[in-house]
Amino acid sequence: MPMSGTEIEAMITAALPGAEVEMTDLAGDGDHWAAKVTAPQFDGKNRVQQHKMVYEALGGRMGGVLHALQLTTAVPTSQPET
Amino acid sequence: MSDSNSRITEIVSDSDVVLFMKGTPLFPQCGFSSRAVSILDHCGVSYASVDVLQDQDIRQGIKAYSDWPTIPQLYVKGEFVGGSDIMMEMFEAGELKQLMDEKDVAKAT
Numbered sequence: 456m457p458m459s460g461t462e463i464e465a466m467i468t469a470a471l472p473g474a475e476v477e478m479t480d481l482a483g484d485g486d487h488w489a490a491k492v493t494a495p496q497f498d499g500k501n502r503v504q505q506h507k508m509v510y511e512a513l514g515g516r517m518g519g520v521l522h523a524l525q526l527t528t529a530v531p532t533s534q535p536e537t
Numbered sequence: 538m539s540d541s542n543s544r545i546t547e548i549v550s551d552s553d554v555v556l557f558m559k560g561t562p563l564f565p566q567c568g569f570s571s572r573a574v575s576i577l578d579h580c581g582v583s584y585a586s587v588d589v590l591q592d593q594d595i596r597q598g599i600k601a602y603s604d605w606p607t608i609p610q611l612y613v614k615g616e617f618v619g620g621s622d623i624m625m626e627m628f629e630a631g632e633l634k635q636l637m638d639e640k641d642v643a644k645a646t
Contacts (some may be wrong), residue, residue, distance in 0.1 A: 502619060502623045502626060502627070503605075503617070503618075503619050503623065506619070506620070506622065506623060507604070507605070510605075510606055515606070517606040517607060518600065518606035518607045518608075519606075522607075523568075523569075525569075525622055526622045527622065527626065
């Protein structure tokens with residue numbers, strides 16, 4: 456069973472509260488996703504660390520059931536009010 | 538396991554730039570690997586490639602070695618740089634070329 460976009464988004468925001476996740480269904484088949492994740496937690500981290508944080512949020516599914524997730528990470532330009 | 542680790546260490550020390558991928562640069566077997574190859578070709582650097590589909594030990598071993606769950610994976614001078622998404626982000630920002638220049642890697646001939 457491929458993961459749904461909302462499922463992926465929910466796992467990321469659960470692990471990275473305050474993150475903004477933009478999901479795009481690349482092939483229209485609900486299986487090939489692009490995710491753009493903007494999270495304050497990425498501040499001060501390099502790209503590898505940022506991507507690893509998202510992979511960790513997905514709890515080992517990356518490379519398994521979730522083989523096709525194109526990932527872009529960014530730090531918010533202005534810190535959200537807390 | 539430790540055997541694949543030492544093999545990987547040898548592979549990434551043998552060439553300046555190493556791409557672990559599915560398939561070969563001429564016949565990539567996955568869209569992400571294909572994208573990684575195009576990026577390296579655009580950078581004009583010489584690189585070695587390892588087809589993980591031909592070697593299950595390396596295929597599993599590299600994920601643990603880099604602590605990175607997916608293929609392709611790029612190594613420059615023995616250091617893990619990232620997967621195809623990171624390669625693309627770095628390429629677009631001009632950072633990949635900069636890294637290759639800084640590390641003084643061999644140009645493609």
